[in-house]
Amino acid sequence: MSELCFGLAVILLLLAIHPYTTYPLSLTLMRKRPLQVPEPGWRRPSVAICMSAYNEERVIVAKVEGLLAMVQAYGPAKIYIYVDGAKDRTAQLLEPYRDRITLVVSPKQQGKTAGLKMLVARADEELLAFTDANVQVPADSLLKLVEAVQDPDVCAASARLLYSNAGETGMSASGAVYWNIEEFIKSLETATVGMIGVDGALFVIERSAYNAPPDELIDDLYVSMCALLSGKRVVSAQSVLVEERSAARWKEEFLRKARISCQGINVHRALWPRIRQAPADIVYCYISHRFLKWLTPFTLLFGGLFLLAGLWLTFGLVAPAIAAALLLILLAAAAINAPGARMVVAAVIALAGVAYGQIEGVLTRRTYTTWTPAATVRDE
Numbered sequence: 001m002s003e004l005c006f007g008l009a010v011i012l013l014l015l016a017i018h019p020y021t022t023y024p025l026s027l028t029l030m031r032k033r034p035l036q037v038p039e040p041g042w043r044r045p046s047v048a049i050c051m052s053a054y055n056e057e058r059v060i061v062a063k064v065e066g067l068l069a070m071v072q073a074y075g076p077a078k079i080y081i082y083v084d085g086a087k088d089r090t091a092q093l094l095e096p097y098r099d100r101i102t103l104v105v106s107p108k109q110q111g112k113t114a115g116l117k118m119l120v121a122r123a124d125e126e127l128l129a130f131t132d133a134n135v136q137v138p139a140d141s142l143l144k145l146v147e148a149v150q151d152p153d154v155c156a157a158s159a160r161l162l163y164s165n166a167g168e169t170g171m172s173a174s175g176a177v178y179w180n181i182e183e184f185i186k187s188l189e190t191a192t193v194g195m196i197g198v199d200g201a202l203f204v205i206e207r208s209a210y211n212a213p214p215d216e217l218i219d220d221l222y223v224s225m226c227a228l229l230s231g232k233r234v235v236s237a238q239s240v241l242v243e244e245r246s247a248a249r250w251k252e253e254f255l256r257k258a259r260i261s262c263q264g265i266n267v268h269r270a271l272w273p274r275i276r277q278a279p280a281d282i283v284y285c286y287i288s289h290r291f292l293k294w295l296t297p298f299t300l301l302f303g304g305l306f307l308l309a310g311l312w313l314t315f316g317l318v319a320p321a322i323a324a325a326l327l328l329i330l331l332a333a334a335a336i337n338a339p340g341a342r343m344v345v346a347a348v349i350a351l352a353g354v355a356y357g358q359i360e361g362v363l364t365r366r367t368y369t370t371w372t373p374a375a376t377v378r379d380e
Contacts, residue, residue, distance in 0.1 A: 001313055002309075002310045002313035002314045003310075005306045005307070005309045005310035005313065006306070006307070006310040008302075008303075008306040009303050009304070009306035009307035009310060010303075011303075012299045012300075012302050012303030012306065013299070013300070013303035013304075013307070015292060015295070015299045015303075016296050016299040016300045016303055018288060018292055019185075019288055019289055019292050019293040019296070020181055020185075023185070023285075023288040023289065024184065024185050024188050026288075027185070027188035027189060027191075027192050027285075028188065030192040030193065030281065031192065032191050032192065033153065033191060033192060033233065034191065035148060035151050035154065035190075035235060036150070036151040036152070036153070037147070038147055038150040038151075042147075042150060044074065044075050044076055044143075044146065045076070045125075045126040045127050045146065046076040046077065046078075046125040046126045046127070047074065047076065047077040047078075047125050047126070047127045047128070047129050047142060047146065047204065048077070048078055048080055048119070048120070048123035048124075048125035048127070048128050048129065049067060049070070049071070049077055049078065049079045049080065049129040049130075049131065049142070050080045050081075050082075050116050050119040050120060050123070050128060050129065050130050050131075051063075051067075051079075051080070051081050051082070051116075051119075051130070051131050051132070051133060052081075052082045052084055052112040052115035052116050052119075052133075053081060053082070053083050053084065053086065053090050053094075053133045054083075054084045054085075054086055054090070054109070054112075054133075054372070054373060055086050055087055055088045055090060055372070055373070056086070056088075056090045056133040056134070056373075057086075057088040057089040057090050057093055059133055059134050060090050060093050060094060060133060061093055062136070063133050063134070063135075063136075064079070064081070064094065064097050064101065066136060066137050066139075067079050067101075067131075067137070068097075068100060069139040070137055070138075070139050070140075070141055070142045071142070072139070073139040073140050073142070073143060074142040074143050074146070076125075077125070077129075077142060078101075078102065078123070078125065079100070079101040079102065080101070080102045080104070080119040080122060080123055081094060081101055081102070081103050081104070081119075082104045082105075082106065082115035082116065082118055082119050083103070083104070083105045083106065084106055084109050084110060084111065084112065084115050084370070085106050085107060085108040085109035085110065091103075091105045102119075102122065102123075104118060104119065104122070109370045110215070110369075110370070111215055111216075111369040111370045112219060112370075113213055113214075113215050113216075113217060113218070113219040113369070114215040114369070116130065116219055117212050117213075117215075120210065120212065125207070126206075126207060127146060127149065127204055127205065127206060127207065128204070128205050128206075128207055128210055129142060129145070129202070129203070129204045129205075130200055130202070130203055130205075130219070130220065130223075131200070131201065131202040131203075132200050132201055132202075132244070134244050134245065134373070134377055135161075135201045135202060135242050135243070135244045136164075136242060136243045136244065137159070137202055137242050138240070138241070138242070141159060141202060141240050141242065142204070144237055144239055144240045145157045145158075145159065145202070145203070145204040145237050145240055146204055147237075148204075148235055148237045149204055149205075149206060151233075151235075153232060153233055154232055154233050154234075154235050155205060155206045155208075155209035155227050155230060155232035155233070155234065156198070156203060156204065156205035156206065156209060156224060156227045156232075156234040156235070157203065157204050157234070157235050157236070157237045157240075158186075158195065158198040158199070158201075158202070158203035158204075158224070158234070158235070158236050158237065159201055159202040159203065159236075159237060159240040159241065159242045160183055160186075160236055160237070160238055160240060160241050160242070161179065161183065161199060161201045161242055161243070161244065162179075162241055162242070162243050163175060163176040163179055163243070163244065163245065163246040164243040164244065164245055165245045165246060165248060166246070168248050169248045169249070169342075169346075170337075170339070170342025170343050170345065170346045171246075171247060171248055171249060171250050171253050171342075171346040171349070171350075172245075172246040172247070172248045173339070173342070173343050173346070174342075174343045174346035174347045174350065175246040175247065175253065175346075175350070176246060177343070178347070178350070179246070183236070185289065186236045187236055187238060189236075189285065189289070190233075190235040190236045190238075192281075193233070193281050193282055193285050194228050194232075194233030194234045194235060194282075195224065195228070195233075195234040195235060195236055196225070196228070196282075196285050196286050196289040196290055197220070197221045197224050197225055197228075197234075197289075197290060198220055198221075198224040198234060198236075199220055200219065200220035201242050201244060202240070202242050203220070203224070205223065205224075205227055206227075209226070209227040209230050209232065210223060210226075210227070211223060211226035211227075213226075213267075214270070215369055216266065216367035216368075216369045217263065217266055217267050217270060217367075218260070218263035218264070218266075218267060218368075221263070221264060221267050222267050222270070222271070225267065225271055225275070225286075226271070226274075228282065229271075229274055229275065229278055229282075244377065245376065245377050246377070247374045247376055247377055248376040249374075249376055250346065250349045252374035252375065252376055252377070253346070253349060253350055253353065253374075254349050254350070254352060254353040254356070255353065255374070256353065256374055257350050257351075257353030257354050257356075257357060258353040258354070258356045258357035258360065259357060259368045259371055260357065261294060261353065261354040261355075261356070261357025261358050261361070262357035262358070262360045262361040262366055262367075262368060263357075263361075263367075263368055264290065264294055264357075264361075265294060265357070265358055265361035265362060266361055266365075266367060268290070268291065268294075269361075294354065294358055295358075296351060296354065297351040297352065297354050297355035297358075298355060298358075300351065301355075308320060308323055330344060330345070331345070
């Protein structure tokens with residue numbers, strides 16, 4: 001019986017670490033597909049920059065100024081902003097910019113995805129760009145992203161995201177470490193099959209590759225996965241670095257992870273019939289980078305339980321006693337703000353949020369059409 005427990009523990013723990021270890025290693029063995037650089041003097045296609053904003057009064061002015069600088073550096077681009085029934089001064093702060101942007105203000109909250117689809121319907125530009133209100137963008141971002149899309153094998157390009165407050169709390173530090181790993185994996189996917197989904201910080205997509213998502217689904221994952229399934233690549237433009245703040249409080253990060261995880265499983269449910277018919281390399285990358293990553297809390301938990309059971313059957317009660325002692329030491333270290341312990345506890349809280357979101361999505365079919373952004377993500 002102990003051998004069975006150890007065997008199951010090994011299988012589950014290998015599945016838990018695969019998205020972060022053997023998966024990126026396997027990507028290095030796949031056929032490389034470098035990006036083609038456009039010829040000098042290439043024509044800049046028109047771009048519609050679309051953004052949905054809720055209660056963003058703390059960051060909205062800086063964001064619009066950044067977008068205007070980006071348009072000035074690029075040329076043929078227009079800014080479209082949707083205000084989703086904001087309860088603060090977001091709409092009022094945007095009024096002075098009406099002569100330079102297309103502003104749509106909704107009296108009630110309809111959701112980010114619904115707002116972005118409304119903006120896309122109003123725009124007639126050749127390319128679509130999407131960004132979030134709390135993301136800081138360099139002026140040359142749009143130009144570099146559109147350069148990447150000029151490759152005939154590419155239909156969408158995403159910026160590389162950096163969390164600007166990594167040293168603020170254990171939670172933000174843990175989030176920054178995780179995201180650095182994510183960006184490394186995305187760089188490997190870029191050079192091979194293409195990115196398995198983007199986040200909404202800043203990305204550009206060909207209008208022909210854009211598929212409007214249902215209002216209840218997360219827009220960035222759905223849109224970018226549909227683009228990848230169109231037969232072209234979705235890439236990370238490594239030279240385009242944008243910044244935003246990570247959630248700094250454990251409750252905010254738990255709820256954020258739960259929401260993203262629940263939205264992710266809903267996108268999986270909607271797109272899986274198409275994904276399973278995709279080429280084998282894309283199916284493998286999707287299962288590795290997305291599906292198994294969503295299952296990480298469960299594979300880690302049950303893998304750990306089977307390991308503990310095997311040790312118990314082999315060595316008796318000393319095994320759970322040692323495990324309990326190590327847990328108490330970890331909690332004590334976190335209580336006195338030991339950096340390593342704080343990051344471990346923060347990672348466990350984030351994984352718990354992922355697990356909660358998965359359970360919500362599977363058992364209750366909950367959707368997050370609307371939500372309130374974490375306060376510390378919008379702090380100045």
